[in-house]
Amino acid sequence: MRKILKEDGASALKKGLAVLSCFSWSKSRRSLTEISRELNIPLSTTSRLTKALEETGFLERDQETKLFALGFNCYLLGSIAKKTGGLRTMALPYMEKLKEVFNETVNLYIREGDSRICYEQVESSYYLKRSAKLGDRFPLWAGASGRCFLAFMPEQEVIRHLDKAVSLTPNTILDKAVVLEKNRELRLKGFGLSVSEREQGVSSVAAPIFDPSPQPVACMTLSGPTARFTEEMVSELIAALKKTCLEISLKLGAERSAVSLLEGGAS
Secondary structure, three states: OHHHHHHHHHHHHHHHHHHHOOOOOOOOOEOHHHHHHHHOOOHHHHHHHHHHHHHOOOEEEOOOOOOEEEOHHHHHHHHHHHHHOHHHHHHHHHHHHHHHHHOOEEEEEEEEOOEEEEEEEEOOOOOOOOOOOOOOEEEOOOHHHHHHHHOOOOHHHHHHHHOOOOOOOOOOOOOHHHHHHHHHHHHHHOOEEEEOOOOOOEEEEEEEEEOOOOOEEEEEEEEEEHHHOOHHHHHHHHHHHHHHHHHHHHHOOOOHHHHHHHOOOOO
């Protein structure tokens, strides 16, 4: 009987977390019916779950529209996670320093499945800038940031990703041979450069971050309007970014010999 109760409790917990996962930047307010349909569970079950989450402060419900939104406890836990997250906490001071020097937006991306996710961001103070929202997902096959992950995958897996690639701009690279060569260059030089590959008029420079494993745990990127990414600025940026990613990688436990690609500048 105790085992059954525990399984029921675990099942209810999973369903409750699934309800919270229905909310996103683009869908910050949801109706009971929308949640029920998205999770494919009965309306009565959805009602019980949302009521419990509302009572415990994880959901809030507008009394006029009857729409749900994430509650204060979600905000509180998110704030704690952001403050105590190891990689994010370690990287943020470096990101702020890079932003101060170059005044371009600095992003930290991690990989999740077939996507890279914006894990942290320090925005440029320029009015014209490139920025993302925390949690935004992007494909691995487009841009310098994605290449930081692709470059260290087996070739067969890279091809699998490239088979899904579509043209996002006139500069999106769809030629598999070209992508594989750029991956090889990134493994040798320790950085990737993108010019309007994913967003027209946007350039970016990215470098991988390692822990003791051979796969990048994250990558750091500086991006902004192509007009500001002059040859001189990009050269200085590459050197500073590689140095930053090297220092973070060593702090995360990577062997210096394994991350020697991050030493030196743009050459």
